Amino acid sequence: MKVKEIAEKLGWQIIYGDGEREIEGGIYCCDLLSIVMGRAPSDSLWITVMGNVNAMAVAALADVAGVVVAEGMPFDEDALAGASKGSVTVLRTDQPVFAAALSAAKVLGLK
Amino acid sequence: MSSNSLHYHYVVPGDDFTQAGKASSAVKQILKQLGFNPQTIRKMSISLYEGEINMVIHAGGGEIDVDIDDEKITAVLTDRGPGIEDVELAMQDGWSTASEQVRGLGFGAGMGLPNMKKYSDELKIDTEVGKGTTVTIVVKLAS
Ligand SMILES: Nc1ncnc2c1ncn2[C@@H]1O[C@H](COP(=O)(O)OP(=O)(O)OP(=O)(O)O)[C@@H](O)[C@H]1O
Numbered sequence: 001m002k003v004k005e006i007a008e009k010l011g012w013q014i015i016y017g018d019g020e021r022e023i024e025g026g027i028y029c030c031d032l033l034s035i036v037m038g039r040a041p042s043d044s045l046w047i048t049v050m051g052n053v054n055a056m057a058v059a060a061l062a063d064v065a066g067v068v069v070a071e072g073m074p075f076d077e078d079a080l081a082g083a084s085k086g087s088v089t090v091l092r093t094d095q096p097v098f099a100a101a102l103s104a105a106k107v108l109g110l111k
Numbered sequence: 112m113s114s115n116s117l118h119y120h121y122v123v124p125g126d127d128f129t130q131a132g133k134a135s136s137a138v139k140q141i142l143k144q145l146g147f148n149p150q151t152i153r154k155m156s157i158s159l160y161e162g163e164i165n166m167v168i169h170a171g172g173g174e175i176d177v178d179i180d181d182e183k184i185t186a187v188l189t190d191r192g193p194g195i196e197d198v199e200l201a202m203q204d205g206w207s208t209a210s211e212q213v214r215g216l217g218f219g220a221g222m223g224l225p226n227m228k229k230y231s232d233e234l235k236i237d238t239e240v241g242k243g244t245t246v247t248i249v250v251k252l253a254s
């Protein structure tokens with residue numbers, strides 16, 4: 001499933017990107033950047049509360065399919081520029097991380 | 112030395128977190144354009160990013176030299192920061208001296224050097240306390 005489709009199905013806001021990438025690496029949740037860098041599968045959907053420019057660099061370099069900023073956390077200008085530079089699709093939801101992951105897992109049909 | 116080698120040089124400003132990762136992103140772009148396989152690109156991107164960030168948060172910035180030849184990609188990261196007192200300890204999962212401020216940005220898990228070890232084919236750290244650190248990362252090209 002494409003990132004934009006999951007956004008549509010769950011009513012999550014698309015903050016940046018076209019959402020065209022397919023989620024093929026499952027769902028990954030963590031906020032500490034070097035753990036994400038080392039462990040997030042490529043093509044995964046990464047759910048985090050870290051909506052900053054450094055998180056966008058990690059998302060691009062770890063090559064995740066998209067980022068979900070959970071808990072309605074802020075996403076500033078620098079982060080937006082980072083998402084643009086790295087061509088990262090970013091979604092936002094008010095749901096907490098676990099609830100967001102659970103909803104995404106249901107939509108993706110993960111068990 | 113191979114005749115077909117490319118060189119790139121980057122200056123990494125210290126303590127500028129909005130710029131951090133810029134050199135790694137640029138190198139990733141180059142590797143993509145050169146048509147390397149995704150696994151090779153991923154290995155170099157992750158290793159180089161962790162090294163770049165370490166220069167920014169622990170050493171006040173530095174310089175990066177990247178060499179690409181027929182067999183491998185080599186990145187040399189040089190800084191004049193405080194150096195690393197105990198490299199063996201620094202290499203351990205979870206060891207970090209990151210400040211509260213940078214932890215707030217998501218750094219400080221103490222996984223940067225372990226990631227570099229895991230994703231590079233060769234990792235060399237030359238460091239002297241009070242003088243600085245030179246980190247050499249090699250990723251071999253899959254034949
Ligand atoms: N270039 C450097 N100059 C001085 N000290 C360094 C340098 N690189 C690493 N260190 C030291 O080694 C420790 C471990 O580095 P490592 O990258 O593994 O973790 P971290 O940077 O603290 O956190 P993380 O990378 O998980 O965000 C650092 O906390 C720091 O004390």
Ligand SMILES: [Mg+2]
Nearest residue numbers: 161165223224
């Ligand atoms: Mg680090």
